[in-house]
Amino acid sequence: MIRAFLVDDEMHALQLLEYFLKTIGDVDIVGQAGNGPEALTMLQACKPDVLFLDIEMPGMNGIELAEVIRNEYPGLPIIFVTAYDQYAVAAFEQEAIDYLLKPLELPRLQKTMARVRRELARNAESSIDEAVPQSNRKLTIRLLGAFYAGAEGVGEIKWRTAKERELLAFLAAHSSMRVHRDTIIEQLWPEEHYQKAKIYLHTCISLLRKHFKQLGFEQILNYEQERYSLDPDKLDNDVIVFRRLIQQLTTDSSGSFSYAEAKTALSAYRGRLLQEEDYAWAHAEAEWLDKSACQLRMLLSEQYMKQSAYDKVIKLAQETIAYSPYDEEAYRLLMNAHHAMGNNVQVMQVYRELADKLDEMQIRPSQVTSELYSRICRI
Template structure:
């Protein structure tokens, strides 16, 4: 017997739905409510197989209620009952969440119940399998790998990559991954990801993306990674491994002086490219600049250290690599000139200075006094 809980602010709609469910059979209605807040209270103790949720309700609509309930009961099946317009229906179809249009039709309701029954049976079979011990689960459960430095890639421990059904589903995961331990308010996410959309439409689109993302992750064995609480979304960090946060942890160790120069080189080698370089996410641009700036500062520290101990070839190699990303950074050219001077290659010093002049000419500026002094002192000694 399938257990159901019904939520609709119209008493007549609740009555019709319960009547039809009784006629279909095999469904027991264990609770009903005419508003979201009361439904949440009742669902603290009730564990239905399926929720029938009206969308258009005052104070808390069905979509918002669904997110709260999913956090309480992640495996509950949800069917929306709606008189909403076509864009909402399309969104629900994409998210593979069942829906029914008002006025209700018993035949359509019967098909929805058949779908719920199939899911309930599948869950019962899965739970009947002898579970592994908690210790084994902890040892064998792989983490979701999220690479944000360079191209955005999400993969499993086995190497399989997630494929995206929509660009926004991908963007939402990138957005939440960037938050790390922080919890992002629903309205802020909407402002950043759907800035041009009507607020009510944007909420529908966001719910669709969350549903798509959860379903996508579930297919790879990752359950309940996307969390919702107090109108805020966040990721279960215990199930994921993000390269950006490894880098940030190492950078904290650098700042605290807990890592020597050899280890510093290893840390910096993990920086495989600009944050989310393959995507054009406006909301990520400031963080990308911040990370680039920090990495550049540590590279310069390392280059200066190499220069001080006369490791000139390393200085040249690192400076040339950084120039590829920052072709107008005078300081890098100054390090190059000093390294070539230390190696007795003054002809290369002149070439580096000429390269710099060509770059600065593109910006219609002249080299700094400091750069001129270094070049002139080298020229005098040659």
């Protein structure tokens, strides 16, 4: 006997669906609800095998309700029932096993129930493997430099749309927090009508869930109180690692940072945040991360200067200038390192490079930089 739960705000629609299901037979109607919140309250006690959800309902519509249910009951089959075929794509993207258009027809519903039986049979077979411990594999996400998302032994995610890719990047970049649905919509679909943007969001969320399921990470994307988040314990996220290493930097009695810790933190910074993408929401975070990496380079450069490791100072200063072409402190370190190696011609070239860049903005090098240059030239 298949246990079915029905959700529709129209009583006559519920009655007709119930009548058809009883006519088909081998179906037990374990619960009915007229809206999303009521359905969520009843679901745990009813323990259905399949859900029939109307889409057009006041407040929480069927697509939104399905998103909550997918998070709490990931394997529960869903069938959408609606009078509006405009929702067909969104319905199937929510991994609904079928989509019924009102007015209902008995032959069409019989085909749907045949699909339900096949789906439940597959679920029963797969449940045999539930007792097998899951591996400690993690989903790898690289945001520093070129964007990458995939898993060892499986490969990179094959994207269907650019927006699902951007959504994963957004959630990964904000993986230290739970992000409200409306915040995501404002950042990724700022020009779209709110109701349409919600459908786009739910579609992309569903596509991500499909990707994660294929990679073996079904419970990595969470939804609670209209907020989305990625489970950090199941991620290998380079931005998370870099932030953590910065936060863990310790100082000695003189207030100096640990040389070894600063070097380890900088090694985790492999490029600008999403450097090949043009995501407006990422710009501020990219600037902060760049600034943090530049500070680490300067700390290490000062250490290398004390150790007379001038070649390393030059390398770090050049990397800083590549990210921050107007950072005069980096130019001064570069000038000092070249001077210490006896390369005063290089000092002149570095100073002229800085002067030319600043001249484009109609400003001159600072007094500190100019005095350093003059002092080196007099030696």
